Amino acid sequence: MASKITITKNGPIHVQGDFEICDPNGNTFDLGGKDAWLCRCGQSEKKPFCDGKHKACGFVSEVSAEKR
Numbered sequence: 001m002a003s004k005i006t007i008t009k010n011g012p013i014h015v016q017g018d019f020e021i022c023d024p025n026g027n028t029f030d031l032g033g034k035d036a037w038l039c040r041c042g043q044s045e046k047k048p049f050c051d052g053k054h055k056a057c058g059f060v061s062e063v064s065a066e067k068r
């Protein structure tokens, strides 16, 4: 399955499909074969992953591919 990356409305980046996420040293995060939700608001305490803080901080960002 190809990878799919979705920028959610007022929330994280949702990564699906065949992918891996590595730290700066090349070590791979163990995602257990699951989707990843990457923080986009900068408030997560589990970066690079979303921990839901975007809701409490009132993060607002709605993007559209049509606006490029």
Ligand code: FES
Pocket (backbone or CB within 6 Å): 011, 012, 013, 038, 039, 040, 041, 042, 043, 044, 049, 050, 051, 052, 053, 054, 055
């Ligand atoms: S996007 Fe969810 S905590 Fe940042």
